Amino acid sequence: MIVRDRLNPTARDLPKSGIRKFFDLANTMEGVISLGVGEPDFDTPWHIRAEAIYAIEKGYTFYTGNMGLIELREAICDYQRRRFGLEFDASQVLMTSGASEGIDLVFRAILEPGDEVILVSPTYVAYSPLVTLAGGVPVFLDAKEETGFKVTKEMLEEAITDKTKMLFLNYPGNPTGGVMTKEDYAELVPLIKEHELFVVYDEIYAELTYEGKHCSIASFDEIKDQVILMSGFSKAYAMTGWRMGYLIAHPDVIHAFLMIHQYAQMCPSTISQYAALEAAKNGDDDIEMMAKQFMMRRNFIVNGLNRIGLKCHMPKGAFYVFPSIAATGMTSEQFCEELLKDQKVAVVPGNAFGSAGEGYVRISYAYSIDEIKEALARMEAFLRNKGYLK
Ligand SMILES: Cc1ncc(COP(=O)(O)O)c(C=O)c1O
Numbered sequence: 177m178i179v180r181d182r183l184n185p186t187a188r189d190l191p192k193s194g195i196r197k198f199f200d201l202a203n204t205m206e207g208v209i210s211l212g213v214g215e216p217d218f219d220t221p222w223h224i225r226a227e228a229i230y231a232i233e234k235g236y237t238f239y240t241g242n243m244g245l246i247e248l249r250e251a252i253c254d255y256q257r258r259r260f261g262l263e264f265d266a267s268q269v270l271m272t273s274g275a276s277e278g279i280d281l282v283f284r285a286i287l288e289p290g291d292e293v294i295l296v297s298p299t300y301v302a303y304s305p306l307v308t309l310a311g312g313v314p315v316f317l318d319a320k321e322e323t324g325f326k327v328t329k330e331m332l333e334e335a336i337t338d339k340t341k342m343l344f345l346n347y348p349g350n351p352t353g354g355v356m357t358k359e360d361y362a363e364l365v366p367l368i369k370e371h372e373l374f375v376v377y378d379e380i381y382a383e384l385t386y387e388g389k390h391c392s393i394a395s396f397d398e399i400k401d402q403v404i405l406m407s408g409f410s411k412a413y414a415m416t417g418w419r420m421g422y423l424i425a426h427p428d429v430i431h432a433f434l435m436i437h438q439y440a441q442m443c444p445s446t447i448s449q450y451a452a453l454e455a456a457k458n459g460d461d462d463i464e465m466m467a468k469q470f471m472m473r474r475n476f477i478v479n480g481l482n483r484i485g486l487k488c489h490m491p492k493g494a495f496y497v498f499p500s501i502a503a504t505g506m507t508s509e510q511f512c513e514e515l516l517k518d519q520k521v522a523v524v525p526g527n528a529f530g531s532a533g534e535g536y537v538r539i540s541y542a543y544s545i546d547e548i549k550e551a552l553a554r555m556e557a558f559l560r561n562k563g564y565l566k
Contacts, residue, residue: 186308186309187309190305190308190309191305193301193528194301194524194525194527194528194529195212195301195524195528198212198512198522198524198525198528199212199213199522201513201516202516202522205516205520207520208516208520208521208522209520209521209522209547209550209551209554210521210522211521211522211523211539211540211541211543211547211548211551212522212523212524212538212540213540213542214350214411214495214496214540214542215410215416215540215542216411216414216416216466216495216542217414217542217543217544218414218466218469219414220413220414220415220418220451221413221414221455221459221462223454223458224413224415224451224454224455224459224462225451226454227450227451227453227454228418228447228448228450228451230450231446231447231450231451232447236446236447236450237446237447238446239442239443239446240271240443240446240449241443242434242437242438242442242443243269243270243271243434243443244269244270244271244422244443244444244449245271245446245449245450245453246266247453248271248449248452248453248456249266249269249271249422250266251453251456251457252264252266252269252422252424252456253265253266253269254456254457255456256424258460259382259383259460260382260390260392260395261395262392262394262395264424267427267430268424268425268426268427268430269422269423269424269430270422270423270424270425270430270433270434270437271420271421271422271443271444271449271452272408272421272422272423272437272441272444273419273420273421273441273444273445274408274410274419274420274421274444275378275380275406275407275408275410275421276302276419276421277421277437277441277444278406278408278421278422278423279302279303279306279378279406280306280310281423281433281436281437282342282374282376282404282406282423282433283306283307283309283310283312284310284436285429285432285433285435285436286341286342286374286429286432287307287310287311287312287341287342288311288341289311289312290311290312290313290339291311291312291313291339291340291341291342292312292313292314292315292337292339292340292341292342293307293312293313293314293315293340293341293342293343293344294315294316294317294332294335294336294340294342294343294344295307295314295315295316295317295344295530296316296317296319296325296327296344296345296346296349297316297317297318297319297529297530297531297532297533298319298325298351298352298498298526298529298530298532298533298536299316299346299529299530300346300349300350300351300378300529301528301529303344303346304316304530312341312342313339315335315337315340316530316531316532317331317332317335318531318532319331319352319354319532320532321352321489321498321500321536324354324355324489324492325349325352325353325354326347326354326356326360327345327356327360327364328360328363329363329364329367332364332367333367336367336371336373340371340373341373341374342373342374342375342376343364343368343373343374343375343376344375344376344378345375345376345377345378345393346377346378346379346380346381347377347379347381347493348379348381348382348384348385348390348491348492348493348494349381349493349494350381350494350496351496351498351524351526351529351533351538352491352496352498353474353491353492353493353494353495353496353497353498354491354492354493355385355387355388355390355492355493356391357388357391358391358395361391361393361396362396364393365393365396365398365399368399368402369398369399369402372402373402374402374403374404374429375393375399375402375403375404376404376406377392377393377394377403377404377405377406378406378407379392379405379406379407380406380407380408380410380411380412380421381411381412381493381494381495382407382412383411383412383463383467384411384412384467384470384493384494384495385492385493386467386470386471386474386492386493387492388492390493392405394424400426401426402426403425404423404424404425404429405423405424405425406421406422406423407421407422407424408420408421408422409421409452409455411494411495412459412463412466412467413455413459413462413463414462414466415448415451415452415455418445418448418451418452419444419445419448420444420445420448420449420451420452421444470495470541470542472545473495473541473542473543473545473548474490474491474495474497474541476541476545476548477497477539477541477548477552478490478491478497480548480549480552481497481499481539481552481555484552484555484556484559485503485559485564486499486500486501486503486555486559487499487500487502487503488500495540495541495542496538496539496540496541497538497539497541498526498533498536498537498538498539499536499537499539500535500536501526501535501536501537502535503564504559504562504564507525507527507534508525508526508527508533508534508535508536508537509525509527511525511537512524512525512537514558514562515555515558518558518561518562519554519555519557519558520554521551521554521555521558523537523538523539524537524538524539525537525538526538539551
């Protein structure tokens with residue numbers, strides 16, 4: 177048997193993540209300093225880890241209900257009310273194994289073959305392949321640095337066709353750090369309502385909003401049945417390895433998610449759910465401490481990049497900067513490969529996030545100031561060696 181020929185071609189032929197491709201190369205080299213990974217360098221706060229240990233000691237090692245622990249779903253409703261002023265019922269909350277499971281579920285439960293999903297490019301790497309896998313068609317809106325990588329009414333209007341079923345938003349955004357305000361969303365809401373679109377709102381970086389307060393598109397009552405809120409514990413609480421995320425939506429939508437989740441996942445890790453319960457109830461101070469640190473690092477790296485000649489806007493959220501490398505005349509892949517070879521610094525080529533990311537690189541500042549300082553010094557040396565800095 178020719179094994180390759182017997183596989184589902186859609187899955188087999190999905191592109192390898194542009195991030196992974198690059199880091200496979202970096203992993204073969206010694207002494208590399210990497211600002212590539214989107215994961216907080218902080219340890220999960222101790223009181224959260226302690227709750228997981230108690231959960232094991234108490235023998236909470238069985239499956240939970242498919243929706244997840246009721247006390248956790250209630251704690252998430254309290255959290256959404258306390259932090260963002262949003263009202264939900266626990267019956268609208270489905271616990272998932274990371275936001276990642278949520279991304280897969282929304283496409284599989286909602287899309288029919290040929291349905292179009294509007295994605296904002298540069299875009300987080302998982303969305304487009306998972307749309308394709310679910311039989312949908314990704315349609316990209318190219319967001320621009322000049323407008324803060326936001327979606328405008330005009331852009332959305334142009335992209336909507338009679339096949340559009342979903343608009344997928346991620347603010348604060350990976351990889352750009354872009355943020356949208358209440359006024360920005362207000363412009364989109366009438367179109368979303370008129371065309372009966374589902375809006376999936378990935379707000380995993382909501383707590384990492386550095387200017388003003390985070391605003392969720394779920395705060396618009398007129399489209400509340402159409403919004404699917406997606407979030408998780410990975411970024412705000414430094415809990416990437418715990419794999420805890422959640423979806424909040426209209427009960428009928430949650431029911432469709434549950435029909436897949438009950439067979440494909442059953443429930444996320446019970447022990448992680450107890451840790452998340454502690455985080456949702458008592459983690460506000462931790463979030464704020466880490467967000468302060470990230471903001472300080474953001475200011476440091478943006479100033480540093482502009483000083484060494486890489487033009488970099490000030491992102492308003494998340495923990496990524498997205499400087500332009502246009503001045504070097506290189507493609508983003510060339511830039512990253514040369515930088516890695518010349519100075520052993522690993523950053524991610526902007527084109528890994530779609531064609532609108534060409535001409536940029538993504539640098540994560542979820543690293544210590546010492547690592548950022550060292551990386552900046554090496555990048556400066558690289559630009560000098562190449563003759564881009566006098
Ligand atoms: C925008 C965005 N959404 C979702 C995820 C996945 O998060 P999780 O760890 O909860 O699966 C990430 C992780 O990098 C992300 O950047």
